[in-house]
Amino acid sequence: MTPDQADQILLTLASTWNTKISDPTIITWRNRLATLDYNHACTAVNQLADTSHWWPSWAQMKEAADAAKRAAGPMFEALPPAGEALSVKEQRAALAEARATLTR
Numbered sequence: 001m002t003p004d005q006a007d008q009i010l011l012t013l014a015s016t017w018n019t020k021i022s023d024p025t026i027i028t029w030r031n032r033l034a035t036l037d038y039n040h041a042c043t044a045v046n047q048l049a050d051t052s053h054w055w056p057s058w059a060q061m062k063e064a065a066d067a068a069k070r071a072a073g074p075m076f077e078a079l080p081p082a083g084e085a086l087s088v089k090e091q092r093a094a095l096a097e098a099r100a101t102l103t104r
Contacts, residue, residue: 001041006033009041016045017055032058036065043068 001009010029014021021029033041044064048056056064086094 001034001036001038003030003034005038005041006030009033009038009045012042012045012049013055016049017052019055021055029058032062036062037069040065040068040072043072 007030010026010033013029036044041061044061044067047064047068048060052060
């Protein structure tokens with residue numbers, strides 16, 4: 001996230017929760033926001049605005065941004081093909097061998 005984007009997030013936070021925040025706190029938040037993806041942070045702020053009565057802690061913000069990141073990505077990574085497909089006969093033989101191993 002760029003410094004301007006972090007400032008925009010901070011403006012949204014400040015306008016959502018009309019709370020006096022000290023300058024050192026704003027600087028800390030700005031530095032921490034720089035480590036987040038802007039779109040995930042926006043989603044997090046919108047979610048927190050709907051659920052939190054007061055200015056969120058950084059832990060709440062990070063948790064919400066991480067949740068937004070997980071929701072935006074694929075549920076599972078696609079695995080590459082494992083190699084040649086076995087014939088039906090080879091598959092049955094492999095299953096029989098696996099079953100025999102389990103019953104030993």
